[in-house]
Amino acid sequence: MNSKVDHRKPRLVFFQWDHQPNANAAGYLLLHMQQQVKCLATHFDVVVVNRDCDYAEICDRYEPDLTLFESGYRSHGSRRIKITNTTTNIAVPKLGLHNADPWCDRRAGFLSDMEQWGIETYFAIATMTPEYMPAVKENLFVWPNFIDPEVYHDYGQQKVIPVTLTGQAYGLYPWRQTIFPIIRDRYPCLVSPQHAYESKLASRLLSGEAYARALNASLVAPTCGTMGGEVVRKHFEIPGAKSCLVAERTAAVESAGFVDMENCVFVDSSNVVEKLDYLFAHPDEIRRITAAGYDLVHSCHTLTHRPQIYQWFMLSKGLQVGERIIQSGPFGELAKVGRTSMQQSVHIVGEASDRALLKQGDLLLEQGRVEDAKHCYERCLDFVSYLPEAKFRLALCALQEGDADRASGLLIDLVKVTMTDYGAPDPDPVEWAYFLLALICRGQLKQASKLQDFYPSLFHDEIRRAHLVIAQLGGSADAVVPRSDGSDRKSVHQLPDRTDSEWLVWFTDILERCQRPDLANGLRLATLGGSAAGENTKAPHFEADAGLRLRLYSGIDGLMVKLRLNGLRPNVPPLPEFRYFWHLARGLVPHSQRGSLRKIQMALSRPPRSIRN
Structure with a gap:
């Protein structure tokens, strides 16, 4: 009996951003995206999907053997597509593609996308990405840059x-x-x-x-x-x-x-x-x-020399329970090894100037030399003005100096980049945890309490600690979030390794520095005596106008929940700093009419003529 050999290429559905030609954009950016598809096509039958879509419907239509999701791109006119229903078709393996610089401020958005889409294995185009995202480097491989030989070759030009x-x-x-x-x-x-x-x-x-x-x-x-x-x-x-x-x-x-x-x-x-x-x-x-x-x-x-994604696909098909996949180097091939093997993927580490400055600053901060630490972090921003790690550490320095307002402002900016500029479903968990803590340091315990569950699926040990503080200062120790079970959301930030007791001592000191002795004493008593905190902690003070405004924002958001209008509810916290009402209006206005909304916004934000003149 003759058996036919299937020589067809495996089908890959590539969920790529909408990189449409832009008259103002550099032409080579679009060429890079086209060349990535061309590279994938050397091993796969590639279907590009660059529009908002339903994952189940796409899988039903194209029956892919593998799906690849582009994410984390720092848009230069390109549009991040929306993909729904990604929990279906679990038999189809999924990969994430971090198509960006390793230091990009959209990394938190990338990690949020991966969590939302249920993706646990990733490829990056940059060789240094494992150094910049150590939380996921065990499942991160490199699909490095390359050239298209049809474009880059010897044209025989005279060397003039x-x-x-x-x-x-x-x-x-x-x-x-x-x-x-x-x-x-x-x-x-x-x-x-x-x-x-x-x-x-x-x-x-x-x-x-x-x-x-x-x-x-x-x-x-x-x-x-x-x-x-x-x-x-x-x-x-x-x-x-x-x-x-x-x-x-x-x-x-x-x-x-x-x-x-x-x-x-x-x-x-x-x-x-x-x-x-x-x-x-x-x-x-x-x-x-x-x-x-x-x-x-x-x-x-x-x-033609970039088969890493195809290699992963072929290896994963026959992967046994006791096996895992590693890469021999950033330009190397992938191979299977035993799960208990000492072999690991070979990554390049220790070369980046900003990483060295961050480590130096961390050591200085640990020694209490806050001003020197700030200098190191600020020098990082001379390289990359939007570097999240440096901005987050400057927020920690601000807390150390008792400047909760500056810390809050830095953390708000970080959360806004991920939530507003990138459009992720939730923020970096460490940034969110410390935003809640900064609210407490500003005396806004009630506001922190209302916001602590705004992103209910966002789990991390630092969020657990923020919840712990809120519960103890509110006299509700029974409401403490249980200890992490290892399913923490990945973060771009690494923090000192402290026990809960050590961390609570640190944060109590931060409250003292931020001129919140009532909260510091309450937390100190709660740590020593459990629920006694509720009897010893004064309610945080709000100015009347600020309190009324915050209640208005919270009330509108609560009304959206009661009316079951979660689909129209903004995915940013109900605070003026995050332009909650703007996002609410944007969700209510049809896409075709959003140009008018932008004009109204610009008109409202424009200073009076007398000021402009």
Whole structure:
């Protein structure tokens, strides 16, 4: 009996954001998204879904073997799609794709998406992502950047440009900030303008074949992988277009196979002129290094050399109970090992400048040197102005200094990025827990109590501790949330390892610093004597206007719940800081009429003419 062999590719449904062409966006961003689909298509029959949809209906229609969900993108005109009903079709394996920089402030949104969609295994395009999301690194693999050889190859251009300088060179790129001016002042250069992704001028930047041809006509082109020591697309595009790569030496770049003076040139500010003078005086050396870099990229780093997602799919199909999947390196293959094996996925750690500053600041904060710690965290913001870890730690510093208002403001901003800017179903659990604690430090215990269950599915040990404080200060120790069972929501933040007793001592001290001696004494008594707290804690004081306003917000939100209008209820806390009424109105207005709503909002927020003039 003859049996037919099924040679069809497995079907992958890729839930990709709506990356429609934008007249003001950089053209290469859209090309990157198209090339990702092209890469997946080397191993899968790919169906792209980039619209709001019902997961069950999509699975019924396309019968996928695997589904992949893009998430965590820092939108530059792209729209995050809404996907419902993801708890169905449990036989179809699901993967998450973190398609963003490892330090991105949408990571909390990514983790929220993964929880909502029931996804426990993730891929990232950045080699350093495991360093920036250690809470999930055991289930995180790298699907690294690559080139499309149909775009990046040898066009046979005459080498008429000594040096091409492309890419941004602001604080995120300290190596470029130092190296680019040195090169620009000494050698003839083709210099591309540094337009931001969101700039209306970004569409004028070279992209695709035009960019590849410019590189192909250049002898050398420098780039770096940001303060994070990342491997960016330029590391492959430059040698892939047969130009000599000049770069910063990092562990990630070396892991991609680059070797100094063999297939690239590693430089720093002390030797860049010496090395380039040598190369320009020895054209045979440039040709040799350029050819070797070209061979490396086209033999290891094109879209045909990125099978990691396909490998995971094939390995997972036959995975036994006592087995797990690991990756041999950020550019390596995936393999099965025994669950008790000592082998782990190989990640790159310890190279990022902001991580070093965070660790230094944490040590200083632990020693009580708050001002020095703040300096470290603020230096992180010089690299990335929106870095969540630095902003959260500055909020901790503010609490240490007794400035609950500043702490609250920083935490509100963090929650708003995830909830409003990104549109996640819930915030980072640690940020939410400390927002509740900051409310208490401002004397708003009742408000914290009302908000503590606003996100009922958000579990974390720090939220449990916030609930513990609220219960004890409110004299309701019986309402304490039970100890975490290990199903905590993952967070982008790591906190000192403290017992509950140690933590309560710390927070009692914070209350004292924030001029809340009544609450500090109440918590101290509750810790020592249980429910006696209710008899010794004064109710928090509110100004009349503030109390009335807060009651109005809470009352409207409670009414929405009573009327069973949860579908229209905003997913932000009922507070003016989160623009609750704006979100409520937005939910009530049809999508087609939201332009008018925005005009009204702008008119209301516009200062009077006399002030503007």
